Amino acid sequence: MNTNTFIDKLTQELSEKNPYLSVNKARTWIELLWSDFESTYAKAGYDYRGGEYTEKIIRQWIASYGDKIHEFAGRNPKYSHLLDENDDDIIQ
Template sequence: MNTYIDKLTNLLLEKNDMISYLQARTWVELLWGDFEATYAKAGRPYQGEQMTERVVKEWIESYGSKLHMFQSMREDVSHYLDQSRGLLH
């Protein structure tokens, strides 16, 4: 799975130069986990990492350039997405 996460993180960094590597990776991990959780809650059978990668890649292609404008409500990761922290890549 780390290979998928690394690949998607780099894609997001290509799409959005307003976020750091850590922020991009956090977004990718959030999108990945949210997709898998939503899919499971819907009672659908697991389709594998390739499907999750495809969906997250589509989201990055569509919304990646704007992700820095969103703020996560999840307290456990919100500090990673804070734009005032860290250097950009």
């Protein structure tokens, strides 16, 4: 399975878990989490374990924090742009 397929599946899961995020915002979060996890894991000197491993970790994060991720973005200026109120795709 390629990275885009993993990201598509995880985006769907996050958008279902958090009604405050549009599909576009959910995808942005998944892409950010994916790249941050893989780069941090590599910088720590660990061998690459594949997309399945990254998917597993991000799925755990979605289960634990997915419904609150928009609150984190609102408190952190580095990520606040991810919560643009003008997003037309917000799920109600």
